[in-house]
Amino acid sequence: MRLAGKATIITGSGSGFGEEIARRFVEEGAKVIIADINEEKGKRVASSLEGAVFCKVDVTNSLQVRTMVQTCVDEFSGLDILVNNAGIVQRSMPMQDVLEEDFDKIFAVNVKSIYLSALHAVPVIKEKGGVIINMGSTGAIRPRPGMAWYNASKGAVVALTKSMAAELAPDKIRVNAVNPAVSDTAMLLDVLGGEDTPEGRAKLILSIPMGRMASPKDVANAALYLASDEAEFITGVCMEVDGGRCI
Numbered sequence: 001m002r003l004a005g006k007a008t009i010i011t012g013s014g015s016g017f018g019e020e021i022a023r024r025f026v027e028e029g030a031k032v033i034i035a036d037i038n039e040e041k042g043k044r045v046a047s048s049l050e051g052a053v054f055c056k057v058d059v060t061n062s063l064q065v066r067t068m069v070q071t072c073v074d075e076f077s078g079l080d081i082l083v084n085n086a087g088i089v090q091r092s093m094p095m096q097d098v099l100e101e102d103f104d105k106i107f108a109v110n111v112k113s114i115y116l117s118a119l120h121a122v123p124v125i126k127e128k129g130g131v132i133i134n135m136g137s138t139g140a141i142r143p144r145p146g147m148a149w150y151n152a153s154k155g156a157v158v159a160l161t162k163s164m165a166a167e168l169a170p171d172k173i174r175v176n177a178v179n180p181a182v183s184d185t186a187m188l189l190d191v192l193g194g195e196d197t198p199e200g201r202a203k204l205i206l207s208i209p210m211g212r213m214a215s216p217k218d219v220a221n222a223a224l225y226l227a228s229d230e231a232e233f234i235t236g237v238c239m240e241v242d243g244g245r246c247i
Helices: 016-027 039-047 062-077 101-127 148-173 196-208 216-227
Strands: 007-011 031-036 053-056 081-084 129-133 173-180 238-241
Touching: 007 016, 007 062, 016 031, 016 039, 016 081, 016 216, 031 039, 031 062, 031 081, 039 053, 053 216, 062 101, 081 101, 081 216, 101 129, 101 148, 129 148, 129 216, 148 173, 148 238, 173 216, 216 238
Parallel strands: 007 031, 007 081, 031 053, 081 129, 129 173, 173 238
Antiparallel strands: none
């Protein structure tokens, strides 16, 4: 098994990409903390995975992030892999129409959460070395109109990933990111501007050379590779999982 015995935290793992990453990691032997703000969804996923433990967390709250890390240490005697997957998207609209409170929330969930996880998780991971995976987006590399502030937050994730990789390499901590194309998850409705139509979906798919959206399994498999020893000399990489959209 590629992740046998690895103590892992996956934020936002009550649904979407995070849920599939959790399932894939458990298949490969990882011991996983299902960290999510939604208790019902998080408990559902945790109860369906052998040995998984649910931890309710608001990733924008320092105390709760610290508790999340401590829960992993208490349950699994350490922390080997951290997947900063929790994120939110803005509804597609002109940039000047986005409310200030929505802008603040986007950057708190998508960017500040990585800062907080670094504060509390890096000292623990440093004890043995390990892996951090951040969830980026193709929006950071090839932005779509109408998503300016979301795109900017994911651009920050890409810059943070490379900065963290350079700084933490001497501590034997690898830091990489996954940049997915749009996927049929709960965020899709906002990407489509609040109206899910066949025409809207077709327009998105036209921008992807391979002719389909990303699936959670696509993203989970990429995360698994980056977390595994097969990628032991890979750090600072922001891997597009996008069917060619960013070409």
